[in-house]
Amino acid sequence: MPEQPPPRLVVGAAIVRGARVLAARRTTPPAAAGRWELPGGKVEPGEPPAAAVEREVDEELGCEVEVVAWLDGTSRIREATDDGPALDLRVALARVVGGEPEPTDEPGGHDQVRWLAAEELDEVDWLDSDRPFLPQLRHHLARVAADQRRLVLFEEEDALAVQQRLVADGFDAVLTRERLAGEDDDEDHPWAVLTDAPTFVVELLLDEVDGWLDEGDQPGAGEQAGPRAGWTPTAPPALPTAPKRVKRPDQA
């Protein structure tokens, strides 16, 4: 019996931002069209798998990502056929470092993307071989969410400046617009920045803009549920353009 060639590796990118992962809807082949996957593709001979992730995401979604870790395990996509070797899927955790992921017009690409939180992962029809990775992904997203701080800002300009500054300093930071609890109209919803930056970094930024840190239902959040005591609205000064030198509390 002829020897089987080794399985060919397919890599998928679990692009995580603000406790959500990006899922992409395939347009081809007919059997997979309309189903959801992690953007990626086949690793070229001799290509490092992380480089393949970054190349495929750039081709398919027109943005730059960086691989930060690999999820455990390999999932068999198909057994060897006359058309080629078996295909195995590995999944990398990645983050966006340039541009905005959007479906490109590339043939064989995607027609839609969605950012899914841990509790939304089951809302889309994943390709079968992606499903074994979902529990790990759910666990990771839940951990990121638990570790996230929410900064509430009234001005879009401030929110954007804070978000961009956090990203420039290497943190994950996502801008959203959310209703404050109890609000019932569409006006004046504050802006929120969700970030993994530690509290002391967030507090330094908040000294310079009109907003506060909302720690939600985390322990000790009670006193933080509104503007800080002694808080007086003032015109926000321009944010600094270079990182500040700060001493971490544990190094004081």
Ligand SMILES: Nc1nc2c([nH]c(=O)n2[C@H]2C[C@H](O)[C@@H](COP(=O)(O)OP(=O)(O)OP(=O)(O)O)O2)c(=O)[nH]1
């Ligand atoms: N990209 C990607 N492919 C997946 C996933 N799950 C899964 O079963 N597959 C399958 C679909 C395809 O049969 C195969 C990858 O093919 P592809 O068409 O995305 O890869 P590619 O861009 O390198 O393809 P090619 O046209 O150059 O051959 O793996 C996944 O999460 N991401």
